[in-house]
Structure formats: structure tokens, C-alpha cells
Amino acid sequence: MTDATCAVAVESTTHNSTIDPLLFRQLLGCFPTGVAVITTTAANGQPAGLTCNSFSSVSLEPPLVLFSLRKASSLVSTFAGAEAFAINILSQQQGALSGRFASSKITDKFQGVAWRKGPLGMPIIDDCLVSFECSVFARHEAGDHDIFIGEVKHMGQGCADQALVYYKGAYRMLAQSLRTLVVQGQLGSDDLDEAYRTLYGTLLRLACERSTEAELDAIELAADTIERHGPDDALALRIDSATRFFSAIAVAGHNEALTLMAQTMIAVLRERMTHVIPAGPRPDLFALRRKIVQGLRHRDPHGAASALDDLITQLREQA
Numbered sequence: 001m002t003d004a005t006c007a008v009a010v011e012s013t014t015h016n017s018t019i020d021p022l023l024f025r026q027l028l029g030c031f032p033t034g035v036a037v038i039t040t041t042a043a044n045g046q047p048a049g050l051t052c053n054s055f056s057s058v059s060l061e062p063p064l065v066l067f068s069l070r071k072a073s074s075l076v077s078t079f080a081g082a083e084a085f086a087i088n089i090l091s092q093q094q095g096a097l098s099g100r101f102a103s104s105k106i107t108d109k110f111q112g113v114a115w116r117k118g119p120l121g122m123p124i125i126d127d128c129l130v131s132f133e134c135s136v137f138a139r140h141e142a143g144d145h146d147i148f149i150g151e152v153k154h155m156g157q158g159c160a161d162q163a164l165v166y167y168k169g170a171y172r173m174l175a176q177s178l179r180t181l182v183v184q185g186q187l188g189s190d191d192l193d194e195a196y197r198t199l200y201g202t203l204l205r206l207a208c209e210r211s212t213e214a215e216l217d218a219i220e221l222a223a224d225t226i227e228r229h230g231p232d233d234a235l236a237l238r239i240d241s242a243t244r245f246f247s248a249i250a251v252a253g254h255n256e257a258l259t260l261m262a263q264t265m266i267a268v269l270r271e272r273m274t275h276v277i278p279a280g281p282r283p284d285l286f287a288l289r290r291k292i293v294q295g296l297r298h299r300d301p302h303g304a305a306s307a308l309d310d311l312i313t314q315l316r317e318q319a
């Protein structure tokens with residue numbers, strides 16, 4: 001991207017009077033973070049925990065750290081009643097653990113996970129990079145999150161030496177190798193197209209069965225946004241809109257493993273649109289996206305998938 005297009009992207013974002021929550025989230029993702037599983041012990045003695053990347057250091061003396069917890073989380077009352085918590089910083093080998101503790105569908109997140117109690121009785125997960133066991137020092141409400149500040153009482157270091165890093169909605173090792181594959185042209189177009197057709201064909205079928213009307217509205221809104229872009233809109237904004245359309249379809253499919261795969265394919269799309277095929281606006285694709293939305297609205301998986309096929313073919317022909 002040139003400096004000129006970059007300036008347009010920043011300007012058109014900051015001049016907006018409202019901050020779009022989806023874009024805000026996406027832009028926050030440009031700050032690479034580690035990943036931690038924050039654990040505590042519930043009133044019934046059971047261990048509880050969630051994946052967090054909002055962990056941050058606060059003070060050296062006294063030793064304070066913080067994390068923020070979504071008020072909508074099912075663990076809000078558990079943490080509200082807790083006097084202590086532990087921060088388990090994940091290693092590069094613990095990506096699966098991150099997915100497990102981020103899932104709202106898994107009820108017993110500790111099943112099959114090796115852990116022990118720390119001196120304060122908090123769950124310390126085995127093989128983490130580092131663990132901090134903290135007493136609750138303060139709690140503050142902040143928007144849709146609660147900020148928990150902990151005073152570190154005990155800490156320990158594991159044998160792993162590489163942290164799991166989260167960046168732009170994906171784990172960094174994955175994003176990095178994808179970038180290399182895409183930019184160096186090692187991923188063939190035919191293979192990519194086949195992968196998009198297979199993955200999104202399945203997601204569209206699932207979305208026809210499982211999506212809520214609100215999720216279909218989100219897909220349609222993403223299609224609207226793509227059509228509203230002017231020819232002078234920055235490439236970064238157009239990439240965001242294109243990825244939002246595909247992310248919304250993945251969400252509507254209600255399958256976490258496929259959503260993870262879709263995130264990977266969306267990362268590939270971003271890389272391709274940024275470095276390989278930075279195409280201009282494509283009004284010729286508007287009707288095909290509309291047909292996908294229509295197929296979903298009519299709960300017609302064949303109609304939706306065949307419109308997707310046409311979209312991919314057309315994209316390739318004109319690219």
C-alpha cells in the first residue's frame with residue numbers, strides 16, 4: 001500500500017463520528033499480544049478459566065497485573081466472588097488449550113488438562129511459559145468489561161520458552177507462515193479456489209440450517225457495505241469489508257472448528273488482496289453476493305453454494 005492510500009484509510013476512519021465495533025475489534029488486533037488462561041476456583045471448589053489476551057502489567061512495587069473480563073461472560077459471577085486468580089501464560093505449543101478455554105460450548109474446560117493447585121489454591125496449568133498467582137487487589141467496571149487488578153503473590157516459570165502470540169485474529173506462527181506461502185506464490189490458485197469452494201460450500205449449507213435472522217442480517221449488511229464503497233476508498237477499507245462478509249458467513253455456520261479454518265482462509269484472502277491481487281472495486285460481483293444472501297434467506301444451500309461457485313469463478317476470470 002502506498003502512503004497516499006494509507007492516509008485515506010486513516011482519515012476516513014477517524015472522521016467517522018461513531019466507532020464501528022467490528023472494525024474497532026479488528027484494529028485492536030493489530031497490537032500483538034500473548035495469550036493467557038486466567039483461572040480461579042469457583043465457590044463450589046471447581047476450577048474455572050477463560051482465554052484472555054487483555055492481560056497487562058500494571059505496577060512493579062507493589063507487583064500488580066490486570067486483565068479484563070467481558071460482562072457477558074458466563075464466568076462473571078465466578079470471578080466476582082473470587083478472592084484470587086491465576087494467570088497462565090501459554091506457550092507456542094498450547095494453541096489448542098487457548099481454543100478450549102475460549103469456547104463457550106465446552107462445559108468442563110479442565111477435562112483432560114493437567115493442572116495443580118498453587119499456594120493460594122488457584123489452578124496452575126502444566127507446561128505454561130509462566131504462571132502468576134494473585135490476590136484480587138481491585139475491580140473496576142469499564143464499559144462492557146470488568147477490569148480485575150491482581151497483586152502477584154507467587155510466580156513460577158515452566159520449561160517452554162516461546163510464547164503463543166495473537167495478532168490480527170490469528171496465532172502468529174500460523175499467520176506468518178501463511179503470509180510466506182501466499183506472498184511467495186507457493187499456494188496455487190486452483191488449490192485455493194478448491195479450498196474456498198469446499199469450506200464455504202459447507203459453511204453455507206450449515207448456515208442454511210442453523211443461522212439466526214440476525215446473523216443473516218449481518219451477512220447482508222456486509223454485502224451492503226461492500227457495495228457502498230466508492231472507487232477512491234482505500235484498499236484497507238475494502239479488504240475489511242470483504243473479510244467481514246466471509247467472517248459473517250463463518251459465524252452463521254455455528255461450527256467452531258470450521259470457523260477456525262475460515263479465519264485461516266480469511267487471513268489468506270487478506271494477504272492476497274494486500275500483496276497479490278490488490279484489485280479495485282468489483283461491481284460485477286454485487287449480484288452474486290446478493291444471490292448468496294438470497295440463498296441463505298430461502299434456506300436453499302444449493303442456490304447459495306452455486307452463487308458462491310460463480311463468485312469464485314468470476315473473481316478469477318477478471319482478476
Ligand SMILES: Cc1cc2nc3c(=O)[nH]c(=O)nc-3n(C[C@H](O)[C@H](O)[C@H](O)COP(=O)(O)O)c2cc1C
Pocket residue numbers: 035049050051052053054055067068069070072073074075098101102103104166
Ligand atoms: C485470543 C483470545 C483472547 C481473548 N481475550 C479475552 C479477554 O481478554 N477477556 C474476555 O473476557 N474474553 C476474552 N476472550 C474470549 C473468552 O475466552 C471467551 O469468551 C470465553 O472463555 C468463553 O466463555 P464465555 O462465553 O462463558 O465467556 C478471548 C478469546 C480469545 C480466543
